[in-house]
Amino acid sequence: MTDSERGQTMVRVETAESGQGDAERPDTGAGTWRAAVRRAIRNGSRPEPWRRGLVLAALALLLGLLMLLHARIPNRVGNLGSLVESFLPWFGLFVPVLLAGALWRRSASAVAALLLPVTVWLSLFGGLLGDRSRPGGDLTVASHNVGADNPDPAGTARDLAASGADVLAVQELSHQARGTYEKELAKAYPHHTVQGTVGLWSRLPLSGIRPVDIQMDYGPLAATKPTDVKMTYNRALRATVATDRGPLAVYVAHLGSVRVNPRAGFGTAHRDRGVQALGRAIAAERNERVVLLGDLNGTMDDRAFDGITSRMRSAQEVAGDGFGFSWPAGFPVVRIDQILVRGVEPVNARVLPTTGSDHRPVAAGISW
Incomplete structure (x- = not known):
């Protein structure tokens, strides 16, 4: 045997012995786990x-x-x-x-x-995110911007009467549709008042009715309404509802609209003047129990409402289910229709089904 052949034989023997050793070494689970940990540490340290x-x-x-x-x-x-x-x-x-x-x-x-x-x-x-409502409540209040160009005011009125609300606030009430709402709501609500474009219907007696000056000029908003729809300037009122638990001061308001303009930005001047005037009226209210119902054309996260939210609580935030978006009716993205309270406790709050308006109605149960 030559030296070359002898070397090749030795290599084959060593290779066979090495393979036999590997075959006899078991692949334990602990070893695999340790290898996985080492790989994870190496990858994480990169x-x-x-x-x-x-x-x-x-x-x-x-x-x-x-x-x-x-x-x-x-x-x-x-x-x-x-x-x-x-x-x-x-x-x-x-x-x-x-x-x-x-x-x-x-x-x-x-x-x-x-x-x-x-x-x-x-x-x-x-x-x-969760449902914060609970059953009960001494009184149910509701609010709805019925829309001046609502194609079916009679149907909207019937839907509102069927909501079960004891006190119902209506905004954007046109002169042409006023008689329809008064007729359709008369049976369910024997007491009512209309001041300009806002109204209040109640199963309980009303007193102390007066308009509230929110310093609102109609301005450019007129261009958004149909030419055959006439609106008056007064857009807020105050009344006292006589309940068996004592008087309840109710404010109804429709604040000025807002516009997003690429040049001017977020136009809120008319609304903000109304917010300030409404805030002053509520601050001067002597009745301990107060409810504000209306289309405020703003969310309660907006700093413009700090003067009101510092004195009142949102029924939706306290006792609602979800965010309670109310506008636009087809696919609501913001809650601009508000129910705010002071001196009473919201027990539930909800958004009602759509009507012929571009807003959805909102309702809340309150308790003493």
Whole structure:
């Protein structure tokens, strides 16, 4: 045997012995687990997942800061702060979008940054996700902007009468439709008053009825109404409802509309003047128990309503189910139809089915 052949034989023997040793060594579960842990540690210690998706991480942090510091967004330029606050709950929709992007990019930094907007959104609106209503209540109140161009005022009136409300507030009541509502609601509500474009119907006696000056000029809003529909200027009233638990002061209001203009921004001047005047009237109200019903053309997150929300609570936020969006009727995105209370306790709040109006009615049960 030559030296070359002898070397090849030795290599084959060593290879066979090495393979036999590997075959006899069992692949234990503990070894596999330890190897998996080592691989995870190596992968986690690599910088790539934290370096990827930095733009997504920055957007997530900006979203969280926007919601967290919304009250500091100035209104000096186009009422930007009020505009953001009007749609503040919807900013939460950016979270799943950013999360999908973070997962697609496999970005650990973006996922971690999303903890900020999620935490802020839940702190602001998490309490509105569940059903906070409970049965009972001494009195049921309802409010509806019936729409000046409502094609079926009689049907709307019948729907409102069937709601079971003891006290019903109506806004945007045109001169042409007033007789229809008075006729259709007379049987269910023997007491009523109409002041301008707002009205109040009640199963219980009314007293102390007077218009409330909310310093509203009709202005450009007239251009949005059909030419054959005439509206008067008064858009708020105050009345006392005589209940078996004592008097209840009821305010009905329809504040000025708002407009989003690319040049002027979020136009709220007419509404904001009405908010201030209405806030002064409620602050001067001597009755301890007060309910405000109406189309306020704004959400209670909007800082413009601080003068009212500092004295009154939203029935929807206290005892509703969800956000209670009421406008537009076809696909509501904001709650601008409000029921606010002082001195009484909301026990339930809800949005009623659609009528012929572009708003949905809202109702709440209140208790002494």
